[in-house]
Amino acid sequence: xxxxxxxxxxxxxxxLSAIKLQRRRNNEMRTSRPFTDINSCLTSRLLLRVVGxxxxxxxxxxxxxxxxxxxxxxxxxTSTATAKLRSKDHFYxxxxxxxxxxxxxxxxxxxxxxxxxYASTGSIHEKDVFESIIKRVKWTEEQCNNVPDHHVxxxxxxxxxxxxxxxxxxxxxxxxxxxxxxxxxxxxxxNNSNNGDYNYPTCYLPPPKSCDVxxxxxxxxSHTTERLxxxxxxxxxxVDSWPGLTEIIIVWNSPRTxxxxxxxxxKEKQLATKLLSWDTDPNHPLRIFFSLEEGLNxxxxxxxxxxxxxxxxxxxxxxxxxxxxxxxxxxxGGLEMWRRNSNVQVxxxxxxxxxxxxxxxxxxxxGLQQSxxxxxxxxxxxxxxxxxxxxxxxxxxxGDHVEYNFFSFPDFNAHILxxxxxxxxxxxxxxxxxxxxxxxxxxxxxxKTMPDDMTVSTLVSHLSGRAPRSFPREISTVSIGARRLSxxxxxxxxxxxxxxxxxxxxxxxxxxxxLWKKKGWSDMREEAINSIIGYFGSVHPGTVGWCAGxxxxxxxxxxxxxxxxxxxxxxxxxxxxxxxxxxxxxxPNERVVNTIKEGEKQMKKVLEEDNLTSFCGECRYKNAVxxxxxxQYLIDKYKNSPLEAKMNTIKEDSNCKKK
Numbered sequence: 001x002x003x004x005x006x007x008x009x010x011x012x013x014x015x016l017s018a019i020k021l022q023r024r025r026n027n028e029m030r031t032s033r034p035f036t037d038i039n040s041c042l043t044s045r046l047l048l049r050v051v052g053x054x055x056x057x058x059x060x061x062x063x064x065x066x067x068x069x070x071x072x073x074x075x076x077x078t079s080t081a082t083a084k085l086r087s088k089d090h091f092y093x094x095x096x097x098x099x100x101x102x103x104x105x106x107x108x109x110x111x112x113x114x115x116x117x118y119a120s121t122g123s124i125h126e127k128d129v130f131e132s133i134i135k136r137v138k139w140t141e142e143q144c145n146n147v148p149d150h151h152v153x154x155x156x157x158x159x160x161x162x163x164x165x166x167x168x169x170x171x172x173x174x175x176x177x178x179x180x181x182x183x184x185x186x187x188x189x190x191n192n193s194n195n196g197d198y199n200y201p202t203c204y205l206p207p208p209k210s211c212d213v214x215x216x217x218x219x220x221x222s223h224t225t226e227r228l229x230x231x232x233x234x235x236x237x238x239v240d241s242w243p244g245l246t247e248i249i250i251v252w253n254s255p256r257t258x259x260x261x262x263x264x265x266x267k268e269k270q271l272a273t274k275l276l277s278w279d280t281d282p283n284h285p286l287r288i289f290f291s292l293e294e295g296l297n298x299x300x301x302x303x304x305x306x307x308x309x310x311x312x313x314x315x316x317x318x319x320x321x322x323x324x325x326x327x328x329x330x331x332x333g334g335l336e337m338w339r340r341n342s343n344v345q346v347x348x349x350x351x352x353x354x355x356x357x358x359x360x361x362x363x364x365x366x367g368l369q370q371s372x373x374x375x376x377x378x379x380x381x382x383x384x385x386x387x388x389x390x391x392x393x394x395x396x397x398x399g400d401h402v403e404y405n406f407f408s409f410p411d412f413n414a415h416i417l418x419x420x421x422x423x424x425x426x427x428x429x430x431x432x433x434x435x436x437x438x439x440x441x442x443x444x445x446x447x448k449t450m451p452d453d454m455t456v457s458t459l460v461s462h463l464s465g466r467a468p469r470s471f472p473r474e475i476s477t478v479s480i481g482a483r484r485l486s487x488x489x490x491x492x493x494x495x496x497x498x499x500x501x502x503x504x505x506x507x508x509x510x511x512x513x514x515l516w517k518k519k520g521w522s523d524m525r526e527e528a529i530n531s532i533i534g535y536f537g538s539v540h541p542g543t544v545g546w547c548a549g550x551x552x553x554x555x556x557x558x559x560x561x562x563x564x565x566x567x568x569x570x571x572x573x574x575x576x577x578x579x580x581x582x583x584x585x586x587x588p589n590e591r592v593v594n595t596i597k598e599g600e601k602q603m604k605k606v607l608e609e610d611n612l613t614s615f616c617g618e619c620r621y622k623n624a625v626x627x628x629x630x631x632q633y634l635i636d637k638y639k640n641s642p643l644e645a646k647m648n649t650i651k652e653d654s655n656c657k658k659k
Contacts, residue, residue: 124205130177130436133462133536136390137174140537144394151359152398159401159530162523163448168535170395172439173462180436197435201306205463206425208382210313210342211586215244216335216423217310221251221303222320225263228271234324239285242327243591244335248286249308250275253298256290299445300452303419304432312426314338319420323349328475330421332592333573337471337546338423340575340585341381345460347422348473350414350543353529354403355391363391367541368413371467372561376549378581387466390538395530402533404526409473411545411563416457416529417468424460431463432456440535449521451528458532458539467540476569477599549581550574570596614658615646627656 169175184198218238220231238245252259259276263269278286291302302308303317314335318324325334325348338346355361370388379385394400433441437459444455461467518524533539547553547563552572554564565572574580576592617628627649634645650657 123207126203126431126434127181129203129205129431129463130181132465134174134177136462136465137171137537140390140392140394141171143392144397144537147359147394147398151357154358155356155399155401157356157401157403159527160523162520162527165443165447167527167531168440168443170534171537172535173437173537176439177436180434197438200435201430203430203434204427206313206343206427208341208343209380209585210339210425213313213339213342214589215246215312216314216316216331217247217249217312217426218245218316218318219249219251219303219308219310220318220320221253221300223253223258223298225258225265225268225272227320228268228275230321231318231324232271232275234318234322235286238327242331244331246285247311249310250279250286250288251291251303251305251308252288253291253302255292259288297445300450301432301441301444301455304424304429304452304456306429306433308429310426310429313342315424315426315429317419317422317424319418323420323473325421325473326475326477328477328570328595329471329473332570332595333475333546333576334421334423334471336573336586336589336592337469337575337582340582341469342425343381343464344466345417345422345424345428345457345468346471347417347468348471349418349421350409350411350468350470351416351418352405352408352410352414352542353416353533353539354405356402357398357400359398360391360393360400360402364413364539364541367391368544371541371544372412372548375544375581378549378584380585388541390462390540392538393533393536395534401530402526402539404522404529406522406525411470411472411543411547412561413542414468414470415539415542416454417470417543418453419456421473424456428460428463432459440532443531447524447528447531449524449528451525451532454525454529454532458536461540462536468543470543471546471573472563472566472568474567476565476567546573569599571600615650616656616658619656621649621653621656627653630656 218235220235222228222231235248239248255262259272263272275286275288278284279288289308291298291305294307296302296305296307316330316335329348334346334348355364367388367390374385374387393402431437440455440459444451457468545553545561545563546568550572552563552565552568553561555561570576570592575582575585576589576596577583578588615627615631617626617631619627621627621630630652631642631645631649634640634648635642640648
């Protein structure tokens with residue numbers, strides 16, 4: 001049977017066939033390119049799984065990174081927003097954008113991020129620090145208002161009015177801090193980023209210890225080419241021989257032209273050219289900070305300005321005319337003490353004030369003894385130890401005032417550290433130039449003595465709640481080749497009485513522009529310290545000397561302790577030697593340990609040679625005095641070492657040699 005012929009397709013059949021054909025083509029397209037159609041993509045199980053996995057990973061990573069930075073900033077005591085504000089503030093306010101034409105300037109700009117670690121190296125916010133100062137001042141006011149009548153107006157000596165400048169208001173720091181904190185809160189609530197001083201970076205106290213710090217910045221301030229020779233020669237030696245010295249900042253308080261076109265003296269011109277060459281040499285650690293070009297005035301406090309941007313946490317200071325102490329004193333001794341006490345000022349050039357009222361004397365003696373006991377008991381600076389209270393200074397209530405002692409440099413009970421030979425954590429630069437202390441800085445600038453040293457020591461002590469620490473400015477060293485033995489006292493058991501006392505020479509007093517020679521200088525300095533102490537309402541208990549907790553702490557007279565010898569060797573500094581006070585507060589510095597060992601070897605060699613020279617100390621020298629007296633005369637008059645004095649005495653009179 002044949003198949004019947006099909007009927008011709010109708011229009012409906014043709015439409016149906018076209019739809020089927022289109023569906024078939026679409027299916028083929030989906031099979032070959034499954035993700036072309038957006039609806040297909042969304043319905044694809046494979047894509048959903050991929051996208052879901054990626055979203056999960058992103059969420060987890062975001063949470064992890066967010067928690068990490070939250071923890072980091074919480075540890076630093078700041079927020080990310082605050083850190084950004086500080087970074088921007090440093091960049092624009094510190095003038096870094098004006099110095100990007102040299103490699104050293106670029107390096108300085110790179111330190112902006114590092115400088116914003118005011119929080120990363122400390123955890124105590126300025127708000128807490130200011131509240132602590134306010135609390136101390138108000139406690140002082142309570143003490144002064146309750147002083148017994150027999151302690152009121154008991155002083156017979158009056159404080160001289162040495163200048164026309166009015167004193168700072170008693171306890172005035174409270175008003176300044178409260179006004180600042182109130183204004184700062186208002187600026188934060190209004191979110192006003194253009195509110196003047198309230199954009200100043202947030203300050204943080206430094207940590208109590210900085211054991212990981214091995215490098216330091218040296219700062220010298222000057223303004224005249226007359227001082228170039230005085231500090232450039234010591235600087236050259238320091239660059240060559242001082243370990244850890246990675247940066248030198250010369251704070252220049254005069255126009256740049258004083259180092260270029262305005263130099264008339266030929267020798268000074270050569271020195272100025274050399275200094276400028278150091279500044280432009282990318283391999284030299286020195287750079288010059290021109291204060292006037294950074295918007296600052298000629299001010300002794302410029303060396304403490306945050307704009308100098310030291311790249312190291314430890315900042316060491318010298319005056320441009322010295323005195324410049326040795327590597328052994330500053331790096332081996334001083335820097336090692338600072339690492340263990342980085343939240344206080346540390347220095348080798350201490351001054352003190354004398355309390356005049358019996359009330360202040362009693363409280364001061366008690367506080368100092370408590371401080372000595374804390375150090376002698378080897379309390380770590382980062383422990384929970386409670387330090388003694390400051391001594392209330394009741395100027396209005398009792399007529400209190402103090403004397404400024406410029407005759408000595410005491411190890412114990414000093415209240416001021418002169419700039420030369422001092423070390424300070426760079427975090428304090430933020431506080432020293434904080435807008436809250438503008439009244440204090442303005443007073444310092446206008447006082448005839450420009451007492452920046454008194455201001456910095458007093459301010460830092462109130463910020464930290466602790467007294468400064470002092471270390472010996474002269475260290476006994478031995479030089480075999482030159483046959484010199486500057487002080488044999490470090491091995492006391494092997495020496496005689498002639499070696500026991502070595503009186504350190506009085507340092508050069510020509511610093512601070514020779515102002516100390518000015519008539520009435522002592523009265524003006526005394527006026528200054530009374531005004532500054534009165535502004536804070538109290539004074540710290542005084543420094544504790546390097547010898548605390550050792551047999552080298554000797555009672556000079558009642559309530560007065562001194563360290564003997566005055567020029568100890570490194571072997572006598574307790575924090576450098578195993579078992580000594582402070583030694584275990586930081587890991588030992590192997591370089592210093594090796595230096596001490598080498599010094600002991602040299603000392604023994606000298607002593608062995610010395611023993612070969614039989615000296616008769618009790619014999620008569622030319623039938624006049626004893627040979628020992630003549631030896632001591634040579635030491636005192638001609639600066640002979642003990643060994644040199646012995647040999648010269650024997651040479652002058654053979655009777656002084658034992659038979």
